[in-house]
Amino acid sequence: MRLLGHWQETTSRTPLWRQLTDALRLLILDGRLALDSRLPGERELASALAVSRTTIATALGQLRDEGYIVSRHGSGSRVILPERSPSVPTRMSATQALDLSTAALAAGPEIHQAFSHALTVLPQHLTSTGYDQQGLLALREAIARRYCERGLETRPDEVMIVNGAVSGLALILRHLTGPGDRVVVDNPTYPLAIAAIQGASCRPVGVSLPEQGWDVDGLTATFAQTAPRLAYLMPDFHNPTGRCMDRATRQRVADLAARSRTTLVIDETMVDLWYNTPPPPPLAAFNTNAPVITLGSAGKSFWGGLRLGWIRASSRTIASLIQTRDTLDLGSPLLEQLASCWLVENASTLLPARRQMLATRRDMCRQLMAEFFPQWRFVLPDGGLSFWVELPDMLATLFAARAESAGIHLGTGTRFGLAGAFDRYLRIPFTLEDDALRAAFNTLQPLWDSLAGQLPVTRIRKII
Known part of the structure; x- marks a missing residue:
């Protein structure tokens, strides 16, 4: 129910x-x-x-x-x-069917260039077995340099390559938690993180996000009351809300982790997708005594098809995670690591154009939502890939069900909350090209109008 x-x-x-x-x-x-x-x-x-x-x-x-x-x-x-x-039965043709539940981009031309480069350097690695559970040294060095540039001193032995951020989270859970352990999460949060926590037989404990920022007092009280094994947070362009944690809040959260000795798993998969100003330094840089494990990924920054992520932690924690990994897999694919290494080394050249393209699509999506759905409320995100849209009533499930029958898959807010919460929210990605997004909204508008037309006038609010 x-x-x-x-x-x-x-x-x-x-x-x-x-x-x-x-x-x-x-x-x-x-x-x-x-x-x-x-x-x-x-x-x-x-x-x-x-x-x-x-x-x-x-x-x-x-x-x-x-x-x-x-x-x-x-x-x-x-x-x-x-x-x-x-x-499902649909009024749209197969070519028109759209997925508006996934916030991700198709590959750009730089991906082909990265793999072309990887193939040229691959022969020098063919004399090895190809098994390396910590990951390619050159890639770990490139990632460590990026952390240093962002204000967090990092050595290559403090980095481990994994098969995506979710895989990294699953590995951390396998290493640090047991059945029944509590894991604190933002509420709402990334749905695959909830799935990974529950898949490890742990109990997610939500701390509700206020209208702005993070509730550090609520986080403190939850740590004290539930004694969680760890906490999973996404301070950099949080998925789904798009908000970014400021320096003062990062300092308070890092100090809280140090005092309570609660391990923080910080998901930085969106960290490169900023539009106006870059985010503050990594949360792990704010208190060196805080037990912080940082997750990164090439998926959002470059392309999801790479399936490459990394874990940044103390060398002792990395060594323990490598031992735990023995029960899961024997490492990440070498060709993808070589391609990712080229992308990370050239990030300063590649990412500005990607951010500019996303900023343009974000602004167009805002205009289209104002045109097609004036009753929706949202805050313009400073980064990330989507809007977190508040509806005038608990209509997300009904609207998504109707959209499904029209060939459009929507991400309801209930996917991002615990126990079916957030039924008055949608996550709307702005990763589609303008024409495709306009076509989708054109199909969705009459479905929405038929629902919104049943609401009392007093329940309808305009965008702020």
Whole structure:
């Protein structure tokens, strides 16, 4: 029930079973209903959702026909995915279908250049086994230099290459936590971080973000009350809100970690995507006594297809993580490391154009949202890849379900919160080109207007 949120639209002409089908399908496509999980029985669902058992049976039958659940007599229904690519009834053609739930960019020409360079230097590495669980020395040296330039003295032995930031977080969790341990997170936060924490059998404990900045007092109280094993924070253009932690707050958080001896896992995957001014130095630079592990990634800065990230921590922690990694994999692909090394070494030349392009798309997305959806509220982000949009009511799930039937996948706020929170928010990325975004908004506008038209006038607010 918490995951479904406000799925029911009583004034709609859409049959109730269809509304429930759309809402459940959205949960499956979002990954919030885990594959192979068993759904409650029809009678139990009907009672919990206050609908008829016929409504439940019809909705589940439709999902069964579409290939999203499988049922066995006496064993209930389990979540699966269709054998072919998941599809839903759509009014858009396949070429028009759009994913507005992913905040990421396609590869630029520099990626081909990076791999071309990597192939030229690859032969000198072919005499080695190719197994290196800490990562290519040249790449670690390049990353260490970038940390030093940003104000955090770092040696190559304090850097470890991993297969993306989420993989790095999973490795840290495997090393530092056990089943039932508490992990403090911002609320809202990155949904794959929540999934990684829960996948490690840990319990995420949310500290709500205020309208601006971070609630350090709330963080302090939560540390004292829950004794977490670690805390996962994203101070640099936080996903999904886009906010950036200022120097004073970084100092307070670092001092808190030092006093409480609570390990901070700081996710810096968005750190290069600033538009006006660069962010403050890494949080680990504000108190050398604070136990801080920093995650970085080439995915947002350059291209997600590289699947390369890194961990920056003390050399002792890195050595321990390498031992833990033995149970997961034997290192990261060498060719991708060579390509990433070239990209990191040339970041000062490559990234300004990327930031300028994103700033232009951000401004265009703002104009389009003001044109198509004047009831939406948001703060212009200083970095990152998306807007965190507040709706005039808890309409995100309903809107996303309708959008799915029109061939557009939206990122509802409920993906970013704990226990189904933030149903009045959407994360809208500005990574699409202007024409594609305008086409998507043109399709979404009548769907939104039909929902917003049912709200009392007093509930409708304009953008500030």
